[in-house]
Amino acid sequence: MSATPSNVGPKAGTVAVQAAGKSVELPILSPTLGNDCVDIGKLPKETGLFTYDPGFTATASCKSAITYIDGDEGVLLYRGYPIDQLAKESSFLEVAYLLMNGELPDARQMGEFDHDVAHHTMLHEAFKNFLGGFRHDAHPMAMLVGMIGSMASFYHNDLDYDDPEERRMAAIRMIAKVPTIAAACYRHSMGWPLRFPRNNLPYVDRFLHMMFEVPSEPLVLNPVAAKALDLLFILHADHEQNASTSTVRLVGSTGANPYACIASGVAALWGPAHGGANEAVLKMLAEIGTAKNVQSAIDRAKDKESGFRLMGFGHRVYKNFDPRAKIIREMCHKVLEELGIDDPLLEVAMRLEEAALKDDYFVQRKLYPNVDFYSGIIYKALKIPTEMFTVMFAIARTAGWMAHWLEQQTDPEFKIGRPRQIYTGSGIRDYMAVDKR
Ligand code: SDX
Numbered sequence: 001m002s003a004t005p006s007n008v009g010p011k012a013g014t015v016a017v018q019a020a021g022k023s024v025e026l027p028i029l030s031p032t033l034g035n036d037c038v039d040i041g042k043l044p045k046e047t048g049l050f051t052y053d054p055g056f057t058a059t060a061s062c063k064s065a066i067t068y069i070d071g072d073e074g075v076l077l078y079r080g081y082p083i084d085q086l087a088k089e090s091s092f093l094e095v096a097y098l099l100m101n102g103e104l105p106d107a108r109q110m111g112e113f114d115h116d117v118a119h120h121t122m123l124h125e126a127f128k129n130f131l132g133g134f135r136h137d138a139h140p141m142a143m144l145v146g147m148i149g150s151m152a153s154f155y156h157n158d159l160d161y162d163d164p165e166e167r168r169m170a171a172i173r174m175i176a177k178v179p180t181i182a183a184a185c186y187r188h189s190m191g192w193p194l195r196f197p198r199n200n201l202p203y204v205d206r207f208l209h210m211m212f213e214v215p216s217e218p219l220v221l222n223p224v225a226a227k228a229l230d231l232l233f234i235l236h237a238d239h240e241q242n243a244s245t246s247t248v249r250l251v252g253s254t255g256a257n258p259y260a261c262i263a264s265g266v267a268a269l270w271g272p273a274h275g276g277a278n279e280a281v282l283k284m285l286a287e288i289g290t291a292k293n294v295q296s297a298i299d300r301a302k303d304k305e306s307g308f309r310l311m312g313f314g315h316r317v318y319k320n321f322d323p324r325a326k327i328i329r330e331m332c333h334k335v336l337e338e339l340g341i342d343d344p345l346l347e348v349a350m351r352l353e354e355a356a357l358k359d360d361y362f363v364q365r366k367l368y369p370n371v372d373f374y375s376g377i378i379y380k381a382l383k384i385p386t387e388m389f390t391v392m393f394a395i396a397r398t399a400g401w402m403a404h405w406l407e408q409q410t411d412p413e414f415k416i417g418r419p420r421q422i423y424t425g426s427g428i429r430d431y432m433a434v435d436k437r
Contacts, residue, residue, distance in 0.1 A: 010154075016322040019047040039191075050420045057316070062411065065402050066099055067238045078238060079103070087327050092233035093117065093203045096175055099238050100168075100406055112174075114203075120169075120176035121197035121206065122185070124154050130169070131188050140391045141270040143185040148178065149263035151261060154258050167409055171402040172256040178398045182391045183210035188273040190386075204230045207395070212383070224338045225382045228331060229392075232375060233325040236393050237370075238316070238400025244275065248401045254409050265401045266394050272311065275372075275397070280391040281312035282345070282376035291351040292345070298352070302361040310356060310374030319366035320401035326373040341381050349374060356378050375377035 016023040024046035037060045043049050053059045055284075066372045069076045076083040079098050084094055087123045090104075090144050096114050105113060105375045130150050134143050158220065160166045184194050204226045213219035239245070247268035251261045269275035288297050301310040315322060332346055353369050356362040379389050406412060 004057060005229075016320055017043065017047065017049075019049050022047045031063075032065075034070065050422075051423055055316075056241075056246075061258065061417070062243055062249065062408070063413065064240070064404065064407060065102065065285060066407060067239050067240045068401070069317050069319035071315070071319050074318060074323050074326075076239070083235065083323050087231055088236055090234060091203075092230050092237065092396065092399070093232050095237050096403075099399050099403035100171055106258050109329060116201065117176045118197075118206075120173050120384055121180050121199065123177060127181075127184070128194070131184055131194075134188060135186075136188070136189055136191060137144045140182070140185040140189060140388050141266065141276075141394070143188065143268070144182060144391055144394060145263050146267045147181045147185065148174075148266055149260055151177065151259035152257040152263075155194045161255070161409055164306055167258075170410070173203055174259065174262055174398055174402050178395050179207035180210060180387075181409045182395055183207060185391065186211055186385070186388055200280070202219055202226070204233065218333065222339070224335060228335045228378055231331060232328070232378060232392065233396040234395035235327060235371060238376075238397070239321040239405060243271070244397065245401060245404050249408055250417040252405050254417065257401070258405055261405055262398060262401055265397070269394055269397060270390055275393040277311050277370070277372035278376045278379070278393060279386050281349075281372055281388065282310045282380060282386050285345045285348050285376075288348050288352065291348055294348065295353050297356050298359055302355075302359070310352070310362075310367070313356060313369055314365070314367040315370045318368060318370065321368045322370040324371040325369040325373055327371070328371065328378065332374050332377050335378050336381055343377060343381065345376050345380070349377060 014027050017024050018027055025040065026043065027039045031037070040051055040069065048159050051059070067077065071077065075089070076430065078086060078095060079102055081104075085389050086098075091099075093106065093114060094110060097110065127150070131143070134146070151173075153301075155170070159170065163387075180197050187194055192214060196386070198209055199206075201209055201221075205221050208226060209219055209223055209228065244265040248261045248265040251264040252258070259308055272280045283298070288294060296394075297308075297310070300306045300308040301313075336343055353373070356367065376386065376389050377385060379392055380386070384392060413432050
């Protein structure tokens, strides 16, 4: 696992800050790609000043060599490889190796990685007890958080974070078991018996088999569905310091068990402002119903009082098309055609995108479709239920979360994350007895 490059350091000079009658020169750090950053480490000591940036809109939390996004140009690189090339040429498991190790595997390395993942897909039988404790109608993301968190109870005491092989095995176990857990959550909600992973199947086929195979008849795996899901997993595998990855890093910074870190990432991903948007998009499209209702949806999204947002639109970083959304939009047409599905929601989505991209409100705010806008239409075509959409996102993002956890463990600047605040509460005051209040 490659540590973050040490060559990222003060190269572009300094910036002077005058405050409280003091002046301090702050070093500017230059990245391989992207914006220079001001290192404010010595600001409090030299001037007594903190910085304030709710939502971390302009604050780098770490140095990382895993993924780079150019939001203005709509560029996404995994370890320097453009997402459209990886989408065309690679597989999800190869991308998981790349994210974790920093380089594409040769044939031997890929064979070993595939073998290791395939032979860690099973769950301890005690997992069934956890699963049995959930109501059949529990949201699968709630089950996923609980089940992944419980993995920490199976692999904790003997986990030595200082041992690279132990860290590698934690990543292998997580990437291997998350599809098994996800499929188990789905089957619990359906009241079906669980299915064991078939090690002779490729990663995505193995997952689809665990999801949909029923005892009464053998499952015929559709290569179009498997290829589409593998591609969606590649596109969702990592995305720099998004909310859920930052959560994994913050929890990881305390030295918490890696499975507990991933459970926290799943919890953060669930929110409709983040990974939960793919489920919310499909519900929004279904609610709009037909193309003739598109303009009223646009008008509602522009009305601050409505509290309604166009789900699947906008992004903190992309102020241009999300490159993943472009690939998924093209995939939509191809997959629905190959599966012989005519989904009216695709027409609604396309009309909605067309109307928004012509509307000044969206143009001025640089709001474009993001990764979640079209993905749900493909998941629906693959017969994945809406409530499982964000679980699909979590399966893929587990590769990125583990890559960031591994990178963090060897980061020379590793320290516990502990933001400051602007205190707006009461000044100091004495306790008052209840009869005096
Ligand atoms: C993901 O970070 C990542 O990389 C995330 C992700 C990943 O791979 O990990 O890419 C995955 O989470 C994609 C985003 C999925 N979420 C949605 O699709 C939900 C809808 N979008 C938004 O809620 C919003 O766009 C965010 C959360 C994605 C980004 O929010 P920001 O950057 O905090 O932007 P903002 O809320 O400050 O919005 C800026 C302006 C505001 O209007 P003004 O106050 O300037 O008048 O744009 C408006 C917002 O009201 N706006 C929208 C809108 N998104 C922003 N208005 C209508 N519909 C929207 N979708």
